[in-house]
Amino acid sequence: MKKSLALLLSLSLLVLPLTGCGGGQTAASPTPSAPSAPSETPEQSEAPAVDLTILYEADDDMINNYSLLAVNPDAPFVDADGNAVSDVYVNTEGAAALINWMLSEEGEQAAADYGYADYGEYLFYLKDDAPVSTAEIPQATEETKVIRMSTTTSVNDSGLLGYLLPLFEEKYGYTVEVTSAGTGKAIANAQSGNADLLLVHSKSQEEEFVAAGFSYVLPGFESERLTYMYNYFVLCGPSADPAGVKDATSVKDAFAAIAEGEYPFVSRGDKSGTHTKEVSLWPEELGITDEAESVEAYTDWYTYSNAGMGVCLTMAEETGSYILSDKATFLTFQANRGVME
Structure with a gap:
């Protein structure tokens, strides 16, 4: 009889670890949480609009x-x-x-x-x-x-x-x-x-x-x-217009204001039609021609780039400079938010 009771006691001890401590239910494995939905990749925002803007146009000298x-x-x-x-x-x-x-x-x-x-x-x-x-x-x-x-x-x-x-x-x-x-x-x-x-x-x-x-x-x-x-050629520059060219009475006065204040200016510097027009608009006493040597005294503010129109517009946008452009290319540059193919 004592052996039977001892056997029953041993069996009950073996069963105890299999029961939970909350009402005798079998402990369940934790339910894995559902994978979180991947976060949506934010759409690429459009490139910001360019700051470079037309400040002076419709002058007879700009046809x-x-x-x-x-x-x-x-x-x-x-x-x-x-x-x-x-x-x-x-x-x-x-x-x-x-x-x-x-x-x-x-x-x-x-x-x-x-x-x-x-x-x-x-x-x-x-x-x-x-x-x-x-x-x-x-x-x-x-x-x-x-x-x-x-x-x-x-x-x-x-x-x-x-x-x-x-x-x-x-x-x-x-x-x-x-x-x-x-x-x-x-x-x-x-x-x-x-x-x-x-x-x-x-x-x-x-x-x-x-x-x-x-x-x-x-x-x-x-x-x-x-x-x-x-x-038309257009004189473009930063919207803040530190030289005040948009209030000039002529495009030549606008160029004189840029030179007087030594505000940064990007030149095509490539003997193009645009470059030829630009050098004709500076005050004669500066002696600016289409030759690089003529602007050596002005390199603190005048960039002789020897590059095409799209490249020069990008340079002007990035440096907050003034620039002479043909209107068609500038509007294309502006519409493309400064990206030229």
């Missing part, structure tokens, strides 16, 4: 004319060192086709319409005396298909050619290869035989190009320089 010029296949082509270049092929038929289309009613209307849908204003305007072409435009052939255009960064950065050229290419089967640089470099590119036509905006440099025999009069036109559209 910016653009011209088309066909390259003369018999021109005295030279390289950058002035050495004669031979065996140059100029696609005169392709260049004539593109120029005639750009100066046709269709091409001119497309240029005049550009920008309004995106910016609420037109970026280029047709001149009242713009030449108009009614010439028949041939379809491309294997020999004439590729057309080389040398133009300015102001035109290219504005987005105009990205809008116009596909209309021409799709209709007539050509491929237009665009090289952009400041007007001086764009013209030098043609002088070395690396372009079939120019689209530039510096009258003095264009006239020198013509006088040196690098262009010719296309059939149906009266001049080598076919000046047909324009827009």
